[in-house]
Amino acid sequence: MQEGRKIRVLAAKPGLDGHDRGIKVICAALRDAGMEVIYTGLRQTPEQIVAAALQEDADVIAMSCLSGAHNYLFPRVMEILKEKGVEDILVLGGGIIPDEDIPGLKAAGIAEIFRPGTDTNDIVNYIREHVKRH
Amino acid sequence: MDEQKLRDLKAQYEAAVAKVLQKMPERRAQFVNSSGIPIERVYTPLDLQGWDYVEKLGMPGQYPFTRAVQPTAYRGRYWTMRQYAGFATAEETNKRYHFLLKSGQTGLSVAFDLPTQIGYDSDHELARGEVGKVGVAIDSLWDMERLFEGIPLDQVSTSMTINAPCAVILAMYLAVAEKQGVPFDQLRGTVQNDILKEYPARGTYIFGPRPSMRLITNIFEYCTKHVPQWNTISISGYHIREAGSTAVQEVAFTLANGIAYVQAAIDAGMQVDEFGPRLSFFFNSHLDFFEEIAKFRAARRLWAKIMKERFGAKDPRSMMLRFHTQTAGCSLTAQQPLNNIMRTAFEALAAVLGGTQSLHTNSFDEALALPSELAVQVALRTQQIIAYETAVCDTIDPLAGSYYIESLTDQIEAKAQEYIDKIDQMGGAVAAIEKGFIQKEIQESAYRYQREIEKGERIVVGLNKFQVKEEEKPADLLKVDPAVADRQIARLKELKASRDNAAVQRALAELKAAAEGDANLMPPILAAVKSLATLGEICDTLRAVFGEYQMAAM
Numbered sequence: 001m002q003e004g005r006k007i008r009v010l011a012a013k014p015g016l017d018g019h020d021r022g023i024k025v026i027c028a029a030l031r032d033a034g035m036e037v038i039y040t041g042l043r044q045t046p047e048q049i050v051a052a053a054l055q056e057d058a059d060v061i062a063m064s065c066l067s068g069a070h071n072y073l074f075p076r077v078m079e080i081l082k083e084k085g086v087e088d089i090l091v092l093g094g095g096i097i098p099d100e101d102i103p104g105l106k107a108a109g110i111a112e113i114f115r116p117g118t119d120t121n122d123i124v125n126y127i128r129e130h131v132k133r134h
Numbered sequence: 135m136d137e138q139k140l141r142d143l144k145a146q147y148e149a150a151v152a153k154v155l156q157k158m159p160e161r162r163a164q165f166v167n168s169s170g171i172p173i174e175r176v177y178t179p180l181d182l183q184g185w186d187y188v189e190k191l192g193m194p195g196q197y198p199f200t201r202a203v204q205p206t207a208y209r210g211r212y213w214t215m216r217q218y219a220g221f222a223t224a225e226e227t228n229k230r231y232h233f234l235l236k237s238g239q240t241g242l243s244v245a246f247d248l249p250t251q252i253g254y255d256s257d258h259e260l261a262r263g264e265v266g267k268v269g270v271a272i273d274s275l276w277d278m279e280r281l282f283e284g285i286p287l288d289q290v291s292t293s294m295t296i297n298a299p300c301a302v303i304l305a306m307y308l309a310v311a312e313k314q315g316v317p318f319d320q321l322r323g324t325v326q327n328d329i330l331k332e333y334p335a336r337g338t339y340i341f342g343p344r345p346s347m348r349l350i351t352n353i354f355e356y357c358t359k360h361v362p363q364w365n366t367i368s369i370s371g372y373h374i375r376e377a378g379s380t381a382v383q384e385v386a387f388t389l390a391n392g393i394a395y396v397q398a399a400i401d402a403g404m405q406v407d408e409f410g411p412r413l414s415f416f417f418n419s420h421l422d423f424f425e426e427i428a429k430f431r432a433a434r435r436l437w438a439k440i441m442k443e444r445f446g447a448k449d450p451r452s453m454m455l456r457f458h459t460q461t462a463g464c465s466l467t468a469q470q471p472l473n474n475i476m477r478t479a480f481e482a483l484a485a486v487l488g489g490t491q492s493l494h495t496n497s498f499d500e501a502l503a504l505p506s507e508l509a510v511q512v513a514l515r516t517q518q519i520i521a522y523e524t525a526v527c528d529t530i531d532p533l534a535g536s537y538y539i540e541s542l543t544d545q546i547e548a549k550a551q552e553y554i555d556k557i558d559q560m561g562g563a564v565a566a567i568e569k570g571f572i573q574k575e576i577q578e579s580a581y582r583y584q585r586e587i588e589k590g591e592r593i594v595v596g597l598n599k600f601q602v603k604e605e606e607k608p609a610d611l612l613k614v615d616p617a618v619a620d621r622q623i624a625r626l627k628e629l630k631a632s633r634d635n636a637a638v639q640r641a642l643a644e645l646k647a648a649a650e651g652d653a654n655l656m657p658p659i660l661a662a663v664k665s666l667a668t669l670g671e672i673c674d675t676l677r678a679v680f681g682e683y684q685m686a687a688m
Contacts, residue, residue: 015248015260015263015264016248016249016251016252016254016260016261016264016338017248017264017268017337018248018332018335018336018337018338019337019376020337020377021376021377021378021464021580024577024580024581025378025577025580025581025584028577028581029581029584041685042337042685043252043260043337045259045260067248067264067267067268068264068267068268068504068614069248069262069263069264069267070263071263071616072262072263073263096501096502096503098502098503098611098613099607115468116467116468116501117467117468117469117501117594117597119588120584120588121588
């Protein structure tokens with residue numbers, strides 16, 4: 001990692017889900033770990049999330065969805081990133097994600113899925129080890 | 135009682151404890167509950183000095199209703215067993231309702247999908263991926279008729295978890311009743327209709343707080359006249375707690391919201407005793423068993439005082455805090471999911487010992503997916519076992535008089551009152567939400583809870599202790615067919631092709647004119663629903679007048 005610049009994370013709630021306890025706890029934990037975190041608030045479209053990530057020059061996009069809409073929303077974010085030629089943002093997902101959906105999400109380019117009960121330190125460490133640009 | 139004798143006895147005991155502690159310290163240096171209340175080693179009458187039975191408790195069914203709102207409580211009738219359910223299309227949810235009623239459930243509780251809750255039709259761009267996922271998709275009166283097919287509305291009580299577009303969904307329910315030939319005054323049920331907790335906790339707002347408060351008071355006023363047995367609001371702490379608050383914060387923020395609704399209705403020209411008896415509440419039941427029981431009792435007493443002393447209510451029914459309870463979804467783990475059956479059972483027992491009027495017990499697979507039929511049945515059976523097998527319902531408020539429970543009840547009430555005073559000083563609940571105070575308080579508690587788990591200060595069995603390496607996942611998790619969205623969209627097309635579109639436009643224009651003035655919006659919404667205007671069309675009409683709420687990023 002280069003010196004001087006903090007890892008920048010865009011935390012986002014795609015879709016209509018209003019459960020934001022988890023993402024807010026993760027925002028606080030990432031900030032405590034020295035990262036810069038921008039939280040988009042609720043009800044972001046995939047387009048808005050990508051636009052915000054580019055505008056904020058984010059190294060990581062961390063999305064949370066507990067409504068079951070992840071199979072549409074998470075891959076759609078990856079599609080838009082690809083359309084824009086962005087390949088160096090680490091994209092993570094979290095929420096109520098059934099086992100059988102994980103291979104499809106990873107094939108779409110989501111680097112890792114974190115589910116209920118995850119220790120926030122594991123997320124911090126994962127980001128530090130896998131962040132692509134920085 | 136000889137107080138001096140008791141003091142001497144306690145002093146001897148403390149001396150004996152001090153000796154034991156030298157050899158073997160206790161499990162923790164300090165015992166504190168989620169609300170930050172220190173828990174003593176042992177409680178005695180010394181903890182309740184000056185405590186007056188008549189003033190603090192009274193009798194069941196009597197002010198301040200600490201013991202129960204009804205004089206016979208569960209000796210008369212058990213609580214309503216009401217499982218929150220809804221997914222996919224109206225037809226599929228209707229099948230689940232028939233299954234639940236056949237299994238001995240005594241009331242319905244409708245879960246709507248997110249597009250419905252936020253006032254979008256299933257074909258809206260923002261509805262993509264969400265149709266029929268967390269609840270049933272309702273776009274028009276057609277769907278509502280299918281949802282209650284074969285269920286006579288004068289025979290069930292129906293709770294509907296709907297907030298921002300509450301007036302529209304209630305109007306659809308009334309239109310179904312009309313078609314079934316059921317007079318409005320025979321309808322029993324509840325709409326959540328509680329917008330204030332949506333901003334800090336649940337997130338399904340459409341309009342800002344002020345136009346939303348108008349819609350809410352319009353519903354109060356309309357139901358008082360036309361649907362007199364209907365509970366016009368369910369003022370909800372459940373989601374505040376799920377978002378991470380403590381038990382004290384749950385009581386405080388919920389009752390502060392309640393105060394805002396009562397004040398808004400009074401400001402709109404209503405008398406407190408006209409609408410006060412139809413207000414209802416909704417709480418969470420979490421794992422700290424005694425804290426939860428004390429919380430329910432404290433909430434009852436505090437609300438009775440607020441209604442009597444602050445708002446001058448005269449009708450005792452206005453002072454009764456009647457509430458629904460749901461066990462804590464956030465206490466469930468994805469790890470070793472069968473353990474969730476035990477957690478839910480303890481939480482349900484606390485709700486019953488706290489005197490709930492109705493109860494939803496969570497299904498063990500809910501940290502993994504929507505509940506399967508088997509999991510729902512076990513959850514319902516848990517309630518039935520408490521009611522029919524444990525005999526805890528045979529005497530009213532059985533824990534009253536426990537030094538610990540009464541001391542906790544007093545402390546929770548006092549701490550909640552402190553928060554309410556603080557919120558009053560900020561200008562009330564709406565102002566406190568607009569300032570971000572409530573949100574910040576909840577977030578801090580949520581983060582503290584997570585840190586406690588990660589530091590091992592709070593044990594979650596199967597998560598940070600007693601883990602197993604290879605977990606077996608429950609089979610038969612429920613999955614919503616993605617084709618549900620296509621079916622809903624096809625039905626919308628059919629609706630728009632077959633209805634009288636000129637009549638729809640007229641009804642929407644009348645609604646718009648009413649919204650721009652200050653008339654009660656229920657009659658024009660009911661007219662629009664009956665013209666077969668969709669939920670999205672009606673909400674868009676209101677959006678054009680009221681605007682949409684935007685939450686600030688952080």
